[in-house]
Each structure stands twice: as C-alpha cells, then as structure tokens.
Amino acid sequence: VVYWRTKVGRYSSFSPVNDATEGLDGAFDRILALNAAALLVAAGRPLPLQMTLQAHAPPKQGFRLNWSGPRPDRVYLRVQDDMDRTVFIGDCPPDGFPTMPVFAAGGRYFAEVVALNREGETVGVATTTFAVEQGLRVQSVEITPSRRVHAEAVPMVDLPNGGNVMARITVADAGDVAGVVAEFFVFDAFDRLLAQKAVPLTAAGAQAQLWLGRPVTVCHHLDVALRRGNTVLARARERFTVPLPFAYDDFTYLMWSYARGEPLTRFVQRRCYELGSDLMDLCHMRYAEDAAAAREYAVAARSGLRLVPYVTRVALEARDDHTFRPGLHDQAWFEKQRASMVPCTRQAIPYAPPAYTLGDENYLSRGKAEGGGSPETVAAFRAWLQTKYKTIAALNQTWASDHASFAAITEPLWLAEAALQNRSYAAWFDHREFLDTAFTDLHEQLAGIIRDEHPGAKVGWDGPLRYHWQAGYDFWKWTRNLELNQVYSSHPLQGDLVRSFAKPGTLRGEWGNNVADNEEGFRAIAWFNLFRQHNSCWWWTSWGCDYIPFNPDGSPSTYGEWYFDEARELRAGIGKLLLHAKRDDSGVSILYSQADHFAARLSQELDAKAPQRFWKRNLESSAKFIRQAGLQFRYLDRTQLTADGLAGTKLLVLPLAVCLSDQQVVAI
Known part of the structure; x- marks a missing residue:
C-alpha cells in the first residue's frame, strides 16, 4: 500500500490545486501528470524510459529529446502557451523533431512528450518550459480610462453603460516593423468578442480606440497580437473589469461556492450562472497576500456570477472561567482579521461586490458558560456603564449597590448570583445588553475595515444559528449599520425579524437547505423569500455531499430542475414587480x-x-x-x-x- 499525500481542493473535488491565473486547464493537466508520475515512483513502478526534453533558444525554436533505454516506437508532442492555446500537437520521430512554427513572444510555453511502445502503452514522459524573450515583443498594455486600487488588482473601466476606450501598447526590440499590424480584441467573461481593430505598428507601439457596448458581465480582457502576414510575432493579454451596479430592487439567486478554481469548481460556477443564479458566496476568503486573493477573485468571477466575498467569521465560545475564546475585545485577534481582510477587500473592489459577508453561523456563544469576564471586556463594560448612567450614583440607585466608582466594578453579576438575591437584577440585565451591543459593535468594527478600503460597501452577516439568550443576536441592533441580513429558513422567527428591521437597499435572503427537501419545497423556497420581502434566495451548496443542483455527471439534479424552473419565472419580471409592490398593512x-x-x-x-x-x-x-x-x-x-x-x-x-x-x- 502506498499512501500518497498532495494538496487537493479543500471542499469541491479531489483535485491537485495550482496557483495559475491563466491557462487553468493546462495547469491542471500538468499538475495532475506530475502527481501521477511522482506516485508511480513512490510505488516503485517508474516508467521504463527516463527522458528529458530540451527546448532550443530562438531563432532555432526546436526540441531535442534524450532518453535512456530502448528507442521508443512513437513520440507524441504537445506545445501550449500559458493561455491554453495549443501551438503544436502531433506525432514526431524520437530522434528528429520537425520544424516548429514561430513561437510568439510573450508568456511561457509548456512542451510535453509522451513516449509509447508498439502496444500503445506509455513508457516515458518528459516536459519542459521555455519563453521567447528575444525579438519584437509587447512591453506594456494600457487601457484608458481606467484606474487601479492596488498593484496586484486588475484595472477598472468605469463605463457601466458602454463607451469608448483607448488601448495602447509599447514594444521592445522593435527593429524593422514594416508590415507588422497590431490587432486588438476585447472579450467579455464568456469569450464573446465585443470589439476589434487592427492598426499599423510603429517603433513606439500602437493605439486603437474601441467602442464597447453596454456590458453584461463584470470581467473582460483585452488580447493584443502583433502579426506580420500569417505569422503572429508577439502576444499580450490585459484583464480588466467594468464594475457594474447591482440591482437590489430585483429578485436574485445566490449559490455557496468555493475558491481555488479546479475544473469542477469552474464548471459548477458557470452552470449555476447559466441556470439562473446571479451571485456566489465565495467562502473562506482569508488570504494575507494580495496576489493570492487577486487570483481567487479573478478565476471565480469569470463564471459570470457576482461575488459576495466571505472575508472573516465571528464565532466565540464562553469558557468556564467566564472568558471568551477568542476574546470579545481581543486586539491581537482583531488585528489578525485585519491582516487578511484588507487584501481580500481591496482585491475584490474591481469586481464590485454587491455585499461582503463577515461570516456564516456567527455567534457570541453556544455553550452553557457565561462569558464577558476577561479584564479587557470588563473594562469595556465599565466604559459602557459610564456612558449609560453618567454618574456612579445613578448606577447605584438602579443596581441597589454601593460602588464607590465605576472603577470599583471589577466583575459582572452572573446568572446564578443574580438568582440568589432580590435587591435588583439590573446589573445582570445591563451586562447581557452590553454583550449583545459589543457583539454588534465587533461586526461593525470589522465592517469598518472593509469600508476603509471600499467606501460605500455593503457589509453584513449570513445564516445565524439557533436564537438563544447567549447567542448575541439582537436583530434590531444587528441591522442598524449592516446591510447584508441573511438567515436560515429553518429559523422562521429570524426571517420575520429581518423583514421587519432591515433597511431599504440591503441584501436580504434565506438559506433554504433542508427546509426545501422535496419538490414542493424546492419550487416554493424562492417564492417564500420573495413574499418575505427578501430580494434574494440562497442555496448551500453548489457542490458537495448535500443538497446540490447537479448529478455526478454534471447534469442538473431533480433538485436543480425544480429550483431553477421557478427561477426562470421569477427572473422574468414577477420578482421585481412584487419587490416594488406595497405590502398590505393590517396595523x-x-x-x-x-x-x-x-x-x-x-x-x-x-x-x-x-x-x-x-x-x-x-x-x-x-x-x-x-x-x-x-x-x-x-x-x-x-x-x-x-x-x-x-x-x-x-x-x-x-x-x-x-x-x-x-x-x-x-x-x-
């Protein structure tokens, strides 16, 4: 038995992960092959031929294959660039590769060889990478008007209704550019050609004005090719976004989904969009580095789904010593959240998230112990009391106490202690109200981190758990300054509280989950949300081992058919119509x-x-x-x-x- 451990997708599939931003299918193919080759070695079954593939530098642009062992009967060669474009594929004689086409400058190339015996069995593999770094090449690409929020972020083009953009390039090692044409192509997230233009190249570069119609996707890319006759000499790509406004007055659908961009994940995200979803809760986006966060947003957003980034979670537990873990006022924990929230927010800005979630299933405490007794939380409690009562005399009168000062309050009154006296219960009530307020304040402080990076962003929470006295859920306070208010349909009280308290312009909805566990449920759940005055319906999860909209072969499951049948009707106009209707008021x-x-x-x-x-x-x-x-x-x-x-x-x-x-x- 060989136990093989590799880094695979955390939730969505048993696929080795990679960090490629472009050429995702090729990257997956190669990482899978590398794992397979390593596994064969680990199992003591290496392939018979040990081979190496060498790429010659331009202008020769060819390959040499070296091997130890018998001459292979057949060699199959594939050359791809890092955009998944196949430049060459076919059979080659082992000891004399044919003349290769001209490899355009820009990016990397991947060459892979498979050696076969007479029976068609693989007896050896080899791979190499190379880049064309000589001759004419694109040095820079610029789109105007555009802006960047960070060096790692893609540029944003603020033309939600369409308009003209100017695409400019500069080139290196121009040499003789006679007869060279610069071709510009703009595509949307679905690779639909939106604009194109060809202009002569000069030694300084080229520019072209392109008219973009009103966009329907956020993600776009500009491809540039330098061509002489039928030969492409150089290529470049620049991705950009058009940050479209989101219609909170229309009914929408959200699917829980995952980062990392494995083929299965990307397939599911695109199919969810095609079936009728508009949004994805992109879960557990906790990346401390901008490049990592930028990669995940870029890959996920190409599905067409708008992103609701999940950037932190607030889940505390009270311990027997009356402290919370993590602490309710734990500055080190707070700064740790900030360290990942800042890059995960600024890299999301180009995609114009309709909302950010501070986590699902948040809570102050779930156990029996009472929290709030740590020194820093007691200090915050004293400050809260001073704001409420102004003077210690006013507090003593209400509490039936004799504290000399606010500083003399060193410990809260706990439930068991409150029940043993009958002078006043105010101290215990005050502490409970303070903890609920502090729980809301913590959410608002975390939301402040996001709004500092993304002014005007809507931030909130989704899927609270069971509503009990220590959960921290004061739904009135929790909806004053947080604009994503989302619950489970299995907790109907919470849905009515959101309906009653949520402010206009917020994103509201419910996770259906096991409530919609049959045909009637899956067909009714979105209507149920709509008649609650919510503007969205949420489904956990798009892929996994629970209620999902797909069969293992990728076709819609019966759940998916029931659910998205109704989505087509609601999205055809009835959803928006009823959201604009006035609810009957019975007083x-x-x-x-x-x-x-x-x-x-x-x-x-x-x-x-x-x-x-x-x-x-x-x-x-x-x-x-x-x-x-x-x-x-x-x-x-x-x-x-x-x-x-x-x-x-x-x-x-x-x-x-x-x-x-x-x-x-x-x-x-």
Missing part, C-alpha cells in the same frame, strides 16, 4: 424585546416552571395566530415604543412582556 405590531428574552432566562432560573420561559415560543406563536387570522404584521423593537414608532398601530401584541418602562407604558 398589527408584535413587540420584540431582548430584555424580555433575558427576563425569560432569569425567570427560569428563579422558577423552573415560570411561564416567562416560553417567551420565544410566544413570540413565534403570536406571529402564527396573526397570520391565521389573515392579517399582516411587523415586529416592533422596544426602542420603537414611542408615540411616533407606534403610529399606525391598531393592535399591539405584547408576548410575555415584563420589561416595559414607565415611558413606554405612557406611549402605548
């Missing part, structure tokens, strides 16, 4: 209060059978009976319990509300 509001959520947990600690423990169930059941009555409703946050906030409310439902202030009672 019904249901109070949503995190304070009541905390009260439910404290009540349960005081009395295991306290009815308040069913606060969340009552919140959901209130929505159910309002719907069953044929009425519409909205959730109302406790901060909206003012005369203005209650305007238009005919019925206010207060499910197990025990934390109303005197001012709120007056307003009601």
Whole structure:
C-alpha cells in the first residue's frame, strides 16, 4: 500500500490545486501528470524510459529529446502557451523533431512528450518550459480610462453603460516593423468578442480606440497580437473589469461556492450562472497576500456570477472561567482579521461586490458558560456603564449597590448570583445588553475595515444559528449599520425579524437547505423569500455531499430542475414587480424585546416552571395566530415604543412582556 499525500481542493473535488491565473486547464493537466508520475515512483513502478526534453533558444525554436533505454516506437508532442492555446500537437520521430512554427513572444510555453511502445502503452514522459524573450515583443498594455486600487488588482473601466476606450501598447526590440499590424480584441467573461481593430505598428507601439457596448458581465480582457502576414510575432493579454451596479430592487439567486478554481469548481460556477443564479458566496476568503486573493477573485468571477466575498467569521465560545475564546475585545485577534481582510477587500473592489459577508453561523456563544469576564471586556463594560448612567450614583440607585466608582466594578453579576438575591437584577440585565451591543459593535468594527478600503460597501452577516439568550443576536441592533441580513429558513422567527428591521437597499435572503427537501419545497423556497420581502434566495451548496443542483455527471439534479424552473419565472419580471409592490398593512405590531428574552432566562432560573420561559415560543406563536387570522404584521423593537414608532398601530401584541418602562407604558 502506498499512501500518497498532495494538496487537493479543500471542499469541491479531489483535485491537485495550482496557483495559475491563466491557462487553468493546462495547469491542471500538468499538475495532475506530475502527481501521477511522482506516485508511480513512490510505488516503485517508474516508467521504463527516463527522458528529458530540451527546448532550443530562438531563432532555432526546436526540441531535442534524450532518453535512456530502448528507442521508443512513437513520440507524441504537445506545445501550449500559458493561455491554453495549443501551438503544436502531433506525432514526431524520437530522434528528429520537425520544424516548429514561430513561437510568439510573450508568456511561457509548456512542451510535453509522451513516449509509447508498439502496444500503445506509455513508457516515458518528459516536459519542459521555455519563453521567447528575444525579438519584437509587447512591453506594456494600457487601457484608458481606467484606474487601479492596488498593484496586484486588475484595472477598472468605469463605463457601466458602454463607451469608448483607448488601448495602447509599447514594444521592445522593435527593429524593422514594416508590415507588422497590431490587432486588438476585447472579450467579455464568456469569450464573446465585443470589439476589434487592427492598426499599423510603429517603433513606439500602437493605439486603437474601441467602442464597447453596454456590458453584461463584470470581467473582460483585452488580447493584443502583433502579426506580420500569417505569422503572429508577439502576444499580450490585459484583464480588466467594468464594475457594474447591482440591482437590489430585483429578485436574485445566490449559490455557496468555493475558491481555488479546479475544473469542477469552474464548471459548477458557470452552470449555476447559466441556470439562473446571479451571485456566489465565495467562502473562506482569508488570504494575507494580495496576489493570492487577486487570483481567487479573478478565476471565480469569470463564471459570470457576482461575488459576495466571505472575508472573516465571528464565532466565540464562553469558557468556564467566564472568558471568551477568542476574546470579545481581543486586539491581537482583531488585528489578525485585519491582516487578511484588507487584501481580500481591496482585491475584490474591481469586481464590485454587491455585499461582503463577515461570516456564516456567527455567534457570541453556544455553550452553557457565561462569558464577558476577561479584564479587557470588563473594562469595556465599565466604559459602557459610564456612558449609560453618567454618574456612579445613578448606577447605584438602579443596581441597589454601593460602588464607590465605576472603577470599583471589577466583575459582572452572573446568572446564578443574580438568582440568589432580590435587591435588583439590573446589573445582570445591563451586562447581557452590553454583550449583545459589543457583539454588534465587533461586526461593525470589522465592517469598518472593509469600508476603509471600499467606501460605500455593503457589509453584513449570513445564516445565524439557533436564537438563544447567549447567542448575541439582537436583530434590531444587528441591522442598524449592516446591510447584508441573511438567515436560515429553518429559523422562521429570524426571517420575520429581518423583514421587519432591515433597511431599504440591503441584501436580504434565506438559506433554504433542508427546509426545501422535496419538490414542493424546492419550487416554493424562492417564492417564500420573495413574499418575505427578501430580494434574494440562497442555496448551500453548489457542490458537495448535500443538497446540490447537479448529478455526478454534471447534469442538473431533480433538485436543480425544480429550483431553477421557478427561477426562470421569477427572473422574468414577477420578482421585481412584487419587490416594488406595497405590502398590505393590517396595523398589527408584535413587540420584540431582548430584555424580555433575558427576563425569560432569569425567570427560569428563579422558577423552573415560570411561564416567562416560553417567551420565544410566544413570540413565534403570536406571529402564527396573526397570520391565521389573515392579517399582516411587523415586529416592533422596544426602542420603537414611542408615540411616533407606534403610529399606525391598531393592535399591539405584547408576548410575555415584563420589561416595559414607565415611558413606554405612557406611549402605548
């Protein structure tokens, strides 16, 4: 048994990965062959012929094959450039290769030889790379008007409605350029020719004005060829983007997908686009180097799908010593996130992401322990208390305490301790509210890293887990300054809270997952999102071992057929029509209060059978009976319990509300 370990795709396929940005199919072919050859050696089964392939330097431009062992019966040669263009392919005599065509200057070439015996069995392989670095070649390519946000980033052409661009090249070792023509070709992400022009080349270079129609894809590339007669002397390529605006007022589809660009991943991403998706959640984009981030965005965006980069994740756990891991106010952790978020943001800018996600399934804590007791978090708690109460006397009056100063507060009041006294529960409530606020603040601070690089970017979160008192989910606070608000359909309360609280112009939707697990579900899930007033429907995952839209042979699965059948109807106009419709207003509001959520947990600690423990169930059941009555409703946050906030409310439902202030009672 030979155990062979190589670096393969993390999620999507068992394929060796590479870091090529161009010529991806050829790069995959070569890395696969290298692994196969190494595996044969590791297994003690090396090929009979040990061969080397030597490339002659121009102007000779030929090859010499050396081998040890019997003369092969047949040799098969292929020469490709680094754009996957095959320059030569065919049988060759082992000891006398034919005259090669002229290899154009620019980029690298890969030559591969397979030696066969009479039975057609492979007995040897050899490969080499070479570049043409002499003679006429393209030195630089420039597109105007354009701009770059970083040296590693592709240029952006700000012509969302189309217009003229000027393409310029300079050349090296021009020599005699008589009869040489510079050809310019512009293609979109699907290799559709958008513009072309040929102009005479001068010793200084060439330029051509090209008219681009209104683009339909973000990714484009400019190919340049220097040609004399039928011979291409040099080539160059410059990729660029047209950062198109995104229509948040139209209904759209998003698929979870993966980086690394293996053939299977690229196939799936393109097919998702062709079937009706518009977006991809490009997961786990945590690259500390600009070049690596730039490569992943460039490859993924060529699918046609718009990118929603997944650039970090906030998942804390409270430990028995009342600290979070990582810390809620852990500056070292925060700076580590910044180190990868900055390059992953600035390299995404050319692709005009409709949103960035700070992670899926984020949470403050999932366990039973209470967090928030570390020195740095307690210090932040004291600062929060001082902002709220202004004076220690005001705090002491509310807490029924006798602290000499805010600095004297060295530890929060924990749940078990709060339940053992009856002076005041305010200290415990304050700490819970502070932790929820700090959890939201952490998201907003991380969003600030993105907005510093990409002003005006929409940033948020997707797929919160189970809603419980330590999760950190105050949906009112969480939607004030974060513009991607996305949940699981399996948590229906969260979807209604997003519908009630999300601001206009945000990206909203739900992961269907196991809720849409049959034909009715897959056909209904997008309509369900639309009638929630969401503007998108999300599917995890585009490939893997779960609900996916493809069979192993790449054809649409029944899930995919059901889902994308409905997508065609919704994308034909009904989705946008209904998003612009006004929702019926029945004048019904249901109070949503995190304070009541905390009260439910404290009540349960005081009395295991306290009815308040069913606060969340009552919140959901209130929505159910309002719907069953044929009425519409909205959730109302406790901060909206003012005369203005209650305007238009005919019925206010207060499910197990025990934390109303005197001012709120007056307003009601």
